[in-house]
Amino acid sequence: MSRREQRRDRIQAAFEGVHVAIEAALGAAEAIRDRALRAHAHTMVEMWLRESGLAQARSDPRMRRVFANPDLAEPIARVARDEAAAFGEWVATEPVRIERLVAEAAPGAAGGPADEWLGEPGKVDGGGPVPQLWRIGSATVDSAAAERAFPVAVPLLDESHLQVISTPHTRNAAESLVENLLLRVVSYFRPGMVALHVWDVGQLTGALPALYPLTRGGLLTVHDPSRLSELLEELANHIRRVHTRVLVDGHPSLRALTAATGGRTEPWQIAVLVGNRTGLREEHHRALQRVARNGLACGIQLVLVDVPATVSAPVETVTLIESSASGTRIGSEPPVSALGGPVTARCTMTGPHATLELDGPLPLERVTAACHTITEELETWRSRVATFDDLLPTDWYWGASSTSGVHAPVGFRDGLPVELALCDSSPHALIGGPSGSGKTNFLLAMLGSMAVRYPPHELELYLLDFKEGVSFAQFTPGRRDPSWLPHARLVGVNINTDREFGLALLRFLAEEMRRRAEAAKAHEVTKLEELRAVDPDGRWPRIVAVIDEFQFLFAERDAVTREATGLLEDVARRGRSQGIHLVLASQDVSGIEAFWGRPAIFEQFVLRVALPRSRRVLADLNDVALALPRWHAVLNHESGITHGNEVVRVPDATVRGTLDVLQTELWQRRPEGLAEPRLFDGGRAPLLTDLLAGAGLVSPNAGDATRVAVLGQLIDVAGSAATVPLPATPGRNVAVVSSGVAEAAAVLGAAALSLAVQHRPEAARFTVCVLAPEAGGPADALVERVRAAGQPVEVVTLDGFGTLVAGLAADVAGRLTGGVGAARPMPHYLLLYGVDAASGVLEQKDPDTFRSGLDSLRQVLRGGPETGLHVLGWWRSVQRLRAVLMMGAGVDDIGCWVAFDVQGSELGTLSPAPVSWSPRPARALVFDRFTQQRPEVLIVPDIRPEREIGAERGLSEREINPDPAGANEESG
């Protein structure tokens, strides 16, 4: 090689060396620069990530380039590893615990996969376990390295409301969330235990369309978008009703009540409100808050979708978000937003660091089919005929206390018993129903249901039946069935024309009210509840008075109606605080003329019961009753306003084996010493023997006590005997005015027999004058019986009457003018059968004294009583009686008269004031001017001997007289 070439080689090599060295240097410079840059960038990125958190940084669009840059993967991975480590512990153990918890708290349809329950109607009823949680989806922890999904469930019934917040593109997912949840609830419980309400601000139809088959059975109610206030008011009324009628014994919530009694009677109400993210109007918002606050305790559940509202009650929130970030799909077919990305959510149950993926929507056909199945099951359940026994409590009798009122179920709605309440808020009841509508059955069911729950010292019943028929008679001992209802204190049947009996009951109730008010005042309290609290040993039962066909009581325009109306108003108004409750039943409430000027008389009758075809019992526009089927009734505790309607099916309480069996059982358990109820049977005459026993006149009274004559029975609650005392004072005579003999003979006979019993044998003298031919038979019978009682009887006929009267008149005159020794040795009772028939005889004048028999009679009447001679006479007309009571005698010589078939106006001066009276069978007007204020109605007694009565009734000898050697043997 030449030197030139060598040189060139050397230069080339050296140049190359420089080149290489510069490459290396520049490369190194760049590397150094890069290294410093990277260190800086990594540290900065890590600092950002640690400051803001990986999840937040990921969702920040400004950081997208950072995450996309592979150079920065290292610090990102480091931060992610740290986060995973932090959650790692939790993720290792807690999801399993959550799974177990949810499995336990959300059994069956509440938490299981849809295939296990969708399409099957639920079986759990009110007493069954109520799930504490309801599944909505599953979640994973954000940024957890090992993803372990766990189920997410929310509390609902009785626990918490639910709020769902969505975005415009996730609205569908929100609706399917709500739909799934409602399906779970409705498929868990027996159909009818849950009622759904849907209100959608934007549309009348469209919200949750798949559930619409439920509307057929009334399980789902779709509310008009413009009527939110009505829905809220309905919910508020429900709350009020539950508080005043169901939660009465101090239970704070339906859940507590169910725990105490074992059965839930109020279905849950779930109200779904679908909004559009604008706030509600102020008044709606307030109403909603009130419902939210008080609803959970009363079984009302709110599900709010896009309704911004602050709720001061437990509420869980699910907030839907769209995320385009990756997240592993968990579960099949998650909901997809309208933009196509997966829909995730945050939930207050899982907190802000977990992402919730909602369960996907269920197939439309299956949902619709399930709803149909549920509705059919409900209808099957509804048409199940509920029996009287279903009204009775299952395991206890007489366990309830009537301190706060009387509550008893009377029928069923959707298989659940519906209670009737007589309490402070609904003290009295008005029942309307034409004949044949089941009014009697309703009353019997009600009485049976009450009687089985409250013991006799907590509840007393007073029952009156104005119409024909003996529906309440079954509560008293009878020939075939000796049992009686222990709670019944008074039963009146066949009252028909004896309106006075209704009046007597009202008087009794008013008196009882006064007595209780005075006792309350003495204890310094005002109400029965308080009285019972301060006087626990006293006996203060609640009184329920039932009057069937009560309009008869007010049928006439007379003093009875006037007084009865006043008393009714009084008891209606003041009875509430004294524990006295009226239940008035009628065919036609509006036809009571006496009430037309007093619209307020029924304002205390808050409880209204309308039977099919009844009118005017409920409020005017409330015509549910017109279309009711048989065996149903409308129960309304809100004075008849429509929203208070409860349509119930009333079981049959009239058929054998229901109420009669119950009554026998209760009768056998009755407390010792409880007296039988008093029976007032308008169709039967009271027995004289019973009247005498009641008045204590079964044996001769010693000494000089005044004897009384029993004429019959007064119409009062106690069934007292009508007595007239016969002391030796002027005016003590009795006149009976009747055109027929039978009734007059009954009264005279009763008087005579009662007097005979009160004297020791042979200590009184009886003279019986048979003056009218038709009186022969009764007079003879009476004579026999008086003689059998041990008293001497003299019988005089028409021929000897004149002589008798003259003799008696002379005797009376002698005694009156004579001295001390002129006292009559024993009382002398003169019974005159048909005085006016002897007028011919009486008008004859004695040739010697020029006195007529009439004058003598007048003298006997005027002067006889004070000498111990008492006249008990029967005149056949008032005019004839008045004809006697002039000149020598006066009206006041007949101290007591009994008038049968006279017109009130004919009595004239015999009565202190004009009296309106028309003849009534087996009834008379009695007036004793010395003891009574005004004439009263008398019931003619049955004076036949026991043997005869017993034989008529088919009783055996033994039954008639079970105690033949008894000490108090009476005549007869």
Place this chain on the structure above:
Amino acid sequence: MTAARQYKDITGGMSEAVARMRRSDTERAARLAERLVELEAAMVAAHQRAAITEIGVGLQWDAALEALWNEHWMTLRPLPRPRPGAPARDLDYLDAVVGQRFEALREAVGRRRPFGRR
């Protein structure tokens, strides 16, 4: 305790973990912020030092080209690109190497006699 309460207690554990993590992250971020200041200075220094090398190297290259100006037979090349993957070695050393190689080049070129013999 109700099931809902129990559920929230369990998921609350998550939040506690987050809280713990947040706390430690905050501390670390603070430390990183301090370090960042240092790193920023280091980055500026590195940048400056690299620039010095680049400038120096550029000058050297120009001088080399200048020296080779008369060597018409040489194919000249532009300034070398930085070698990718070159390790971040001590620039002082590399600069010195460049200088040495340049001197070698100059020496190789300078051997040429003025008006050299043919």
